[in-house]
Structure formats: structure tokens, C-alpha cells
Amino acid sequence: MARRIAAFDWQDTELGARSGWSGSLNANIQMLLGCPVPLVMLWGKAGTMIYNDAYSVFAGGRHPFLLGKPVEEGWPEVAAFNRHVVDTVLAGGVLSYRDKPLVLHRNGQPEDVWMDLHYSPVVDEAGVPAGVIAIVFETTERVLAEQARTEAEQALYLLNQNLEERVGLEVKARAAAEDRLRQVQKLEAVGGLTGGVAHDFNNVLQVISSNLQLLKLCVGDDARSQDRIKAANAAVARGAKLAQQLLAFARRQPLSPTVVSPARMAEAMSDLLRRAVPESIQLDVSIPDGAWNLYADVTQLESALLNLVINARDALRDAGAIRIEVANLVRTEDDPVNGGPDLPPGEYVRISVIDGGPGMTEDVKARAFEPFFSTKPEGHGTGLGLSMVFGFVKQSQGHIDLRTAVGKGTTVSLYFPRTHREDTPDDEGVVVSDMPRELTVLVVEDNADVRLSAIDMLAQLGHRVMSAKDGDAALAVLQQTEGIDLLFTDVVMPGTVRSSELARIAGGPPYNARVIFASGYTRDEIFHDGRLDEGVVLLSKPYSIEDLARTIRQVFAQRG
Template sequence: MAFLPKSISSVWTVSQHAECEQPMLRRLDVQIILLLSLILTTMISVFGWRIASRQSDLYVRTMAENARVLSATHAANAAHLLVVNEFAGLEEQMLEVARLPNILSINVMEMDGTVLCDLARPSLKAEPKLSYRRDKVAVPSRRDAIMLQENGRLVSWTPILAGKPLGWLKITFSLRAVEEMRESIWENILLMGTLWIVVGIGLMYLVLKPPLQAIRELSFFARDLNRHKGRQVNVARGAMEIDLLTDALNHASAELQAAEERLDAERERLSVTIRSIGEGVLACDREGRVMLMNRAAEVLTGWDATEAFGQPFDKVFRVADENTGEPITVPLQRIVEAGRAIEFVAHALLVARDGARRNIADSGAPIINAQGESIGVVIVFRDETEWLQAERARLELEGQLRQSQKMEAIGHLAGGIAHDFNNILTAIMGYSSMLIEMAGVDEQRRSVAEKILHASERASSLTRGLLAFSRKQKMEMQTVDLNAIIRNLEQMLRRIIGEDIDLKTDLAEGALLINADVSQIEQVMLNLVTNARDAMASGGLLSIVTLQTMMDASSREFEGTLPVTGSFALLCISDSGIGMDEATVQRIFEPFFTTKRTGKGTGLGLSIVHGIIQQHGGLIRVYSNEGIGTTFKIYLPLVADGEAVTAAVEDTPARGGNERILLVEDETEVRQVLKLMLQKGGYHVVEASDGDEAWELLQKDHTGIRLVVSDLIMPRMTGKELLDRIREHLPAIRVLFISGYTFDVIQYKGILEGEVDLLMKPFTANRFLTRVREALDR
């Protein structure tokens, strides 16, 4: 390959000379000759390279095989001489080997690289010389024979073995003979190739000259044909193709005049049609063959106007029903017969050539000629995909906005009444819990007090559910048994549904441990059971079933909305009531949506249920059939194996004390009931109506005061400000906060920072005293 540029330099010189003649390069005969020269040159080069490469590779492989045999033979001889320590004989033997053709050097080394014999010659014609150097050289890490080709040489490494490795024999062979052979092959091939190129170019020129001259004359005639219609051309006849071309041009000259007249009339008609329509236009004749398309029609259908010309109309303009996807046939014949424009199906789908679907609005009108005859149909259509998408997005955003406004209204309502309502409930629950203790053995009074307490607890749960639904209340999560919650509620549920409804429970064996707020789960069950009761006005069957199930994101029940995967507790509440239609099921969890008559429902019950289940990391599904009944399925994640489980225990009486406690509360009714609770527990109570008054009392006399029970948000000085002063000046006094405000209000005001002891209103006397005792003992 090294000789290729030098040998073909004459060809490139010719090409460069031709490039100087710019007009010559545009002649077909010159281009054909240059192309032929390039092809022949390329073929000869490739052929020469292939022959030279194959011969060279064959020669190298042969030399390598001979070298391998030679090295193995003399390595065995060297092993014998090394065993008997005959180093003089080793040098004499290696010297004879070094005189062989193509050998440049021979080295015998020990295993560590110490040179025992070093023979080399500067050229193949020189006599090998023995060197007596005894330095070390690098030897291969392997222990088998190695053959390397590097820097135009072939290097053979052969281990010297005599039962064990004794050393290495390295023989270096020259590959100069390979280069000489390659050069000889190139010279012979290029010499023959040059002769072939010269002969081929000469023959090609003689063959091409007459027909190319005729083609040039015909091209001049064709160029001027539009200006000289009807003129005939005569050239030297010979080649069949030239004769056919001549006849065709003469015939075209005769037909051009008539064709031009027809085209002028057609152009005028089509121009009028296109100018009349500003959108996608597709015209066809009476037989339904496409005759015309504008650019907009090409873009929408995916058809090029040239390709579509003459194609069946239904093949180019494919329309499908938006809802069913079924093809729609455009009534071309009806348009022709009607003789007037017709609007087609609203928001149909246009199926483009590539399968893309677009919403379109289309209409058709007949094409009327000057004689008043319908000669075809023009279809006008426009792409409404983006408009429809924008309209759907607008409607969806409006729905989301309405939903957000409802949620915001619920949040404002819940947050607005929470503080006052919780204070009222605190008083009711406090007094009723103390009445229970004061009733003693009077079962009738105890029963009345317990019902008051139970009603107030339900009211508290309802408030907490509403706040949880609107994300304004922090839930008190703990590990509980779902079956135990149901068993504790069963008697209450039976009282709620009445005697005409049969309640059946089928609970899973063993505990179903979930991480939940007990009061919120109870609220869910009360809401669902109450709805089931209302759906069975004439009585029926209410069933509550629990079981354990495994679910993942691909499960049919979850439809790709599963928040977590794994084991779930499944709670099914089914009734045999009137059921619901599909439209009602779709809206059942919307805030303020209700099917009950005015005054019988707020539309918040199921919205609260949905929000509570979501906050527990679960899902709720509803299935209903009119006249058959409704089933609610609730999925709640089970507590993972190995997690600590907190068992639910009944409240035990709180342990009292005789410590001195400062009570700070701005609501008089709440302060009075809290004072009674503390005194009932044996504590000595000092009262304050706000933070300023409390701090003044502490400054005057804080002797014996071990605990401050304070409302969190008060006029003038807040509970947090009071806490900061106590921590700074009276660090031995502990503080227990109480509050009826929602967590979002507390966080928004930035009142709670760091760790504080907080008890949320409302609460029972027993729970209040328990937290007081815990704060004192901590």
C-alpha cells in the first residue's frame, strides 16, 4: 500500500487537469469517462490491495509456522546443553542458527532474564556477532511459547524445558522479504491497470460520441419546445433509444398546444375553488376520485396531493366516530343530489395516513360548473383537536376549582368553629365524667351521665373527623386491632340501625393490626353504618366482614392508585338497601353531594370517610346496584412484621396528688371545670385568666407550684411567651399546654417550637388528670 499514491499519481494529475476546464466537466461524455476511470482505478486498487494483503498474510503465517518449529527444535537442543552446562556448545549451536536467512538475532536467557547467549547482526547480509553481556532483560510472565509481530519483525519466545523451566530462547526474524513481495505485486498490478484504463477510455469515447451528440441536439429542441410549439426535430438516426426520444419529442410538440388550452381551463376552475375555501380543501369528481387538495388538507390527511390524485375519496379522507371509533362514510352522492352544502357529524375524528387521529369539523358542498351541473364535491374541514383539548382542560380545571372551593369552605367552617366547640365539649365532657364518679351505685344517674359523655365523645370525634378531612387536625396514630374496634362498636351500631335491620359480623381470625387513629376509624364506621341504615328504610341486612389480603399496584381493585403494596386489612360493609346508579357512585365522595332530601343530610359524611381513609394510607371503593344494595370496601395497610405493637387498653382511674398547680385559662367555663377536675384529684389550684396574670402570680409567690396548666393561645400574653419566661426564670416548674385550636392555626402562628407537652381539647377528667400526673412525675 505504501507504493499506491506514487503509482496512481498520473491518474490524479489527469483529473486535476480536467477540473481546470470547468465547462468540460458538465459534458456527459467527460463525466462518463472520468467515472469509468475512477471505477477502474478503484477496482485495480482494491484488487491490488487484496492480492498483496493475502499474499503477505500467507507469507507471514508460513514464516511464523517455520519459526515456531525452528524455535521449538533449538529450544530442546539448548535444554540439553544447559543441563550438562555446555555453554560453549550452546554458543556454537546458536551461531549456526543465527546464520540462517531472515534471522536478525538470537538470545538465550535464564528464567529471571539473565542473558546466557546474545547473537545479533545489523543486517541480513552481515555476519552474526556474539555479545558477552550478562545483564538482565524482561522476559514473558507466561510459561508457553509466544509469537509476536512488531516493528516489521517476527519475534519468537520459546521456553527451554528439561522437566522444569530452565530459561527462554528468543529468535527475531526479519519481515523485509514480505515488504519486497508486496512492492513487486503492486508494481505489476498497477502497470496492467494503467493499460486497462487507457484502452477502456478510448473505446468508451468512440462509442459515446455519436449518441451524445444527438442527445445534445434533442435537449436544445426540448428546451425551446414551449416557445416553438409544433416544430419538428431531425437528428442522425441510429440507437433505438435516440429514435424513440426523437419521436416522443415531436409528438409532444404537436400535443402541447391542445394540452395547454385544456390546462388553462382546468387551472381557472381549480383556482376559483381554492380561493373560495380558506381551510382544508379536498375536491373529488362524481365518481369519488380525488382531484384536488390544498396544503392544509395535505397536512391533516398525511397525503401528498400528487399521491392522492385519482385515489378513492374514502381512502384519503378517512373519518371515524369519536366515541365508538367506527368508520363514518361521507355521503358524497347525497351532496351531489342535494345540490347544497351539508354539515357532517360534529367533532368527528379524521384518521390520517400515519394513523394519527384529529378532531375535525367538516362540511361538504357540490362543485357547480357554468351549465349548473354538479361535476364533483368539495369537502372543507378544520382541525379542532387543540380547541377541544383546551375546552376539556378548562372544564376539568373548573371542576377542580369547584372541588377546591368546597374543601376550602369545609376547612374554614371546621377551623372557625373548632376552638369554641372544643371548649364547650371540654366543659360537657369534664362535668359528665365527674358526674359518673359522683353517681356511685346509682345506676340510673350513672347511665344518664355516661350517655352524655358518650354523646359528647361522638361530637368530639365528628369534629376531629371534619378537621382531619380538611387537613387541620393531627391524628393520634397508634397500633390497634381493627377487629377489636369493631367489637367495641358493635352494641352501639345495633342501637343505631334499629331492630328491623339484621346486623351480621364475620371477622377475620386473629388480630388485624393497623396504624390508625381509633376515633377516626370509629367515625368511618358510624358514617357508613348510618348511611346503610338510611338506605334500608323497610329493614334489611347489614353485614360487616374483615379479612387479610395481599395487594399490589397491578391489582384490579386499585386501578393503579395503590399508595403502598403488601398486606392489607380489608373491611367490607354491605347493605341490602336501594342501591345507587352509576352517576351517583361517581360523585359519592364529593363534598356537599347528597341524595337525601333537604334537612336529612349535609353531604359531608362520605367526604369525611374518604379523607380519613386517605390519611391512613388506605383506599376506599364503592360498588352498588339499584335495587340490590351497596358495598364499601376499605383497604388499610397492616403493621409490618417485627414492629412494636401497642395494645389498646381500657382507661384506668388516674392517680391524683396534693401538689400546687397554677391553672391559666381565659375561658371562664373551661377554667371552672378544669379547677374542679384538679381539686377532685386532690391538687391545690391557683387560678389565672391570662398569661399576664399568671406571670404576676408567679413573681409574687411561686412557692410550692410544681406545674403550670395553661391554655396555648390567649389574649395579651400567649402560653408560649409564658413558657419562655418560666424556662428562663423558674426552670424547675413544668408546663402542660391545653388548646382547642387546630394544629394548622398553632403552626401558622409559630407558637410551638421545639418539644412541649400539649393536650388537645376536648378531653375527659380521667385523661386530663392522667396527663397532669405524667407531667408532674416526668
């Protein structure tokens, strides 16, 4: 925020017109920047806007276009209200509103909001009101919750008291909905936490992995040292798999969706699935002719299906039958059974894994998708299988339904929206163009240890390496240096220049550099609607020197 304020040209506004106000203005700006609650200062008759980070979050997509603008120009949809505020407070008044209803355009669309607002004057050095300080608390969520609660209470009051059975059904349905909501909120909270943990964990693994690989080159043919490095690398691989499972649950794994034919997928997986269960367990696969296609990451879908089969196998304890069923489903408003109450109407491909095992109690069912929860003995699994499936399905805009009862087995059904696109064989004919023996690579990474390890690995591959700690520094290097062939950048970094913007600049004229993103946690920079943005090449941490070399070759590939 300090950088944004520093970049503001005071001389272009009326703020710089009265030098006698400079001391008061600077003091008020420092107070405003240091406050953790949303604050905005409207300076002068025009109400020129200066605000802190918390207010920029409230402003949404309108930030940073508001900074330094008259308030009526910045928020034209509420111009009359803001003009009344500025005129009243500059005249010495104080205004306060509780749950004030407004319609704002923060992210391109009008939205109804409610806010607690407090306005008071800011005086200049002569003691004359020169601006307005506004404290902004958005109360939309609470107001909507209170409205919903009031409406529910009114509806309940209007029910006929003699219809006890109806009341009982309504209460039961509401309790079930609230229970589902609490469960989803709990999983969302844990998912956010696990995503952040996975990011930091992957950075640590990257430093360990890269140094182990470089150390392996140094020790030569020393068998004992090589064995120890191999064991350490195996531990890194297990840690990377654990982090991937956490990201899958958190719905932050990078997906590469394609059109999937269930019949072709089952055929390709048949040997793998049959090897996953002993001969004492019967495995049946039922896929009807004309099964619809779906759109998902086929690798993750296969992993999810394999996880469900393994869970069913463990539940059966080496005796019984597992059935995999694929079905086309049209869900309508009048169909409350298929898919459960949370499945919206539409056309779906349903993939079910059914076992005749002991089933689950209600307590176990309620926690089945929680990460690290398992009914297996200690040392037999991480408890991440079902949670990973849950995260992948939700990230793919799908739905998961668990039906189980003690003594009646378990059915886990995955619902994916139908796609009308046809599946096509993998593209062929990709050839690698001639690539310079030595590339000039700009490495951008805010973590110093990860940055140094990436530099060492690229140098080991024979490339000339430059580095920067954030997007701002990288942009300066890019503008001052000719001949940068490759931008190798982290996704999430500090600074005003975001990685996606840096990649856009570096990849366009006059630089025309190739771009590789590297990250252990993509967030929303290059990742939208459950999948990577088109054209993005992502190298997931931790990566090996072989992965790095292969990805560099990939971005310098062209179709023949």
C-alpha cells in the first residue's frame, strides 16, 4: 500500500494546491495506512480518495482505479450519497449509518450491499475541515443472514400448528441442510489451510530435492553416498505425493482437462484395476452403449477411480465383489433422489463404485471426506484417499454422493457434467525445434533458497542465468537486458507486478521470451475454473533437473 501511495502524483490534484495542508495530510495518510480496518480519506471539496489495503480489498475489482480519483467519479452509482457526505462533513457535521443499503459495481456487476459507515471531518493546520475520514464495515453477510433467519421464522410462524407432521418434516430438512452446510464449511476451511501448508512444504521439498540432485553429481561413483542420496530422494518423492494429495483436497492442484470417454478409460485401466484387487474379490465393470462423454483431467480421474476401488477392496477384506457402474443421468427439479439434494438439475455422467462390505456408521460417514481421517489401522494408509477424490471432483465442477449403512455396503458415486464434445486421440507430430545450446534464463523467485537452487540447476544444464526476487525487479532486468530467451518464474510473489502480467510482457514483443511457471500452489494467477489457463506451462514443485530440462524442451517445441 505504501508503494501505491508513493506512486500517487500529488501535484496533479488539488491535494498539492495548498501547501499549508501538507503536514496535516501526511500525518493523516500515515494514520490511514497503519489501520487494519477499511479506511478511506476523501480530501478537499472533490473528495479525492486515498485509502489503505483493507479498503482496497473491499473495493474489489474497482481498485486501483479509485486511488486519487474524486469520490463521485470513483463510485458514480452512489454519487449523490457521497456528495451529501462530503458537503455535510466539510461543513463540520458527523454522519453515521448502520446497515446502509447501497448498490455497488465492484467486480463489473451491480450487487446489493449493506454497510456500517462512519464519517467525520479531518481538519487542516488551521483547524478548518479539509477532508473526510470514512470507516467502512461491510455487513452484507450478516444482514442477509438475518433476513434469511427472519424469513424462516415468519414462514415457520405461518405454518398451521395442527400440522405437526409437516412441521417435523420441515425442521428435519432444515437441520439436514445446516448439517451439510457446516460440513462443507469445515472442509472448505481445512482445504484453505492445507493448500497453504502444501505451498510452503513444496518449497522446502524443492530446496532439498535440487540440492540432493546437485550433490549426486558431485559424489561421483561413491556407492554409499549414492545410496543415501537415493533414499533421501525417495523420501522427497513421498513428501511430494503427500503435498499433491493435500492440494487435491484443497482443490488447488493444476488440472489439464480433456474429453473423456468412460468406455475407453475403463479399457485402458482394466489391467491396473484387476491388479489392485486379489483374485478372491470379483470385479465387474458395467458401461452401457452410448455412455456420454465428460470433461475432466483423465489422469486425476483414473487416480480417483483407483482410490475408490482400493478403499472398496480394503472394506471387503479379500472376499466379496466390487462393481463399477457408469450411467447417463438427467437430473430434474422433481428428482430429489439421484445425486442427493445438492446436485443441480442437468445432464451428468455418473461413475459409481459399489461394494458389499460392512458399510459405515453415521459418525464415520460424516467424516469420510476429511483429510487424515481413516478407520484403517495405524500405518495402513494416510487417510487422504477419499479427501483427494472429493477435492478433485469438486474442482472439476462435479458432485460426489456417498451412500452407506452398517451391514449394507457402500456406494460412492461421482457425477460429472456431460460434454457434447467428442474425444479425439492424442495429438501426434510434435517435434522439437533447434534450441540454442546455451539459453539466457531469467529466474524470478522470492524464496532465496529456492531461487539459488533453480539457478544452480539451470547452470548445471549449461544455461546462462540471471535472477530477480520479485516481479518488479524482474521487469527492470527484462527492460535492461537483451536476448533473454526464457522467463522461469514463480507464480505467487510479492511486489506490484504479478507473475501473470510479467509473463505477458516477457512473452510479447519486443522480448518474445518463452515462459515457464514453477509453483507448489497455483492460487488464481494462472488457474481458473478448476484448470490451468490456456497456453500456460507449469512445472510443479518439487521438480527434478530432468523435469526442468524436459519442460524447457517442451516450451521450445513447435508443431511439425
